[in-house]
Amino acid sequence: MDNNLVEMLVEELEAGSKHEEKLWRELLPGVVSGAAGNNLCETIREPLFGLLHELGETALGRKLKLVIERTPTFPVAELLPLILDLCGELRHDSEQAVRELERMLSELATPIIRIWTEVLLVPLIGGLDSDRAQGMAEKLLDRVSATRAKVVVVDVTGVPTIDTAAGGFLIETFSAVKLLGAEVILTGLKPEIAHTLVKLGIDFRMVAIARDLEDALRQAIAMIEEDRSRQRKIVWARGSNFPGECEGGERDGI
Amino acid sequence: MAFKERVVPTIRIGDSLLVPIQIDLDDKTVEQLQTQLLAEIQEHRVRAVILDVRMVEVIDSYISYTLTETAAMAHLMGCRTVICGIQPPVALTLAQMGIELQGFLVARDLEHAMGLVYSP
């Protein structure tokens, strides 16, 4: 008797896939038999969750309504809290997924690439809204310090607009990088942005600016070479207290 | 200068003076530190002071001011001042507060600092 009812229901439910049909076959015997209590909830929890996943709340609701109409002994009282619980679990899972995506986004959006010895490249992408931008600045500074970077190239090609707040943020970040003893080269400013920045009175004169990435790299290498040659001269210059020692180094053909 | 008069242990490297700042600076210690440094600059004909602030976890406006003051004093004694070891969170905080450290050359680390000491 029960099996017939189950078969009838399965046919009427018009499952959209083999998987769905299988889930109904797992679920229905329990609810159709009229059994109640915790045992029932245990057995139907899994297929019910599966169906919730598969069909979504609305479709599942519709189909369950159909089952309830056909089954006078359907344990509605037991089922209701169970369903609410499962919906809660589903929501929790998607919130978890969203959080994971947000985290990934923040990682991806702030790549810091070592493009040359002691040169870091930061391609900024997207808007410079507060939280993400702050996180980026902190990460950059930690990296500069950890790698003893000499030059940081900031490429804003991927930033669509720079308003006063974003401009201020960039300037603060550049100042902070310089407090770590590194140089900053800014590149990727589009003509419209250059126009806006000057009109807004944002002053980027405290950093070097490059036409494009190639120019930036060239400037960066030049800065490093200059630093290095200065270090070489020092080796020869030490031991004397007065200016003029550098000339000694040069004469020795460094 | 007698050892016990020194409030901060300093290290001479050539004609540079390395000053690691490891204590909380308050009015009294700042006064003592500045006096000590000026005396040492004169006594050993120091040409550069290197302030190592690696251990300093917070630099507020007062500390910034006293460091700037110290650099100005050293400058009047013919000495340049290099600051090195500013920690990343401190650098960010200073920049966002809008505080500028005046009168310093900024170095990444000690090696860089020594380079800056002798640069033109």
Added chain:
Amino acid sequence: MDGKLRELLDIPENDFDVVVRISREEDIAIARQMAKQLAQELGFSLADVTKVATAVSELARNIYRYAQPGKIMIRKRPEESGGPAIQVVAADRGPGIESVERVLTKGYTTHERSLGIGLSGIRRLMDFCEIASEVGTGTVVRVEKRRRKF
């Protein structure tokens, strides 16, 4: 007394996790340490912990120099809707500030070493900043910073 000022002065000390009275110079470092600890407990990033500690250092020093007697009160607010946050109230019975607006804009006033960088700098470090003051009565500064999502 100004309504806002009264409201802020009336917040009971018991509501706070930490209360540091500022009378000796050492108390500045104590207030700073406590702020740092509470911010760490709330899981703030290192940079944000530093910002909170720096802001508290500024507030405490202002009290020590110009507005004794005063105190710094700090509390954790783990359950705020925007996320866990730390709240700091700096209250003093000092001379009061004539024009809060003028002090907050980043102009240097006659006390260049004093409030000039202090209050406007603090505002830039924290998410929320509220000041109430009355000449002859005192000043209360309330600041808050929440933990960032990223």
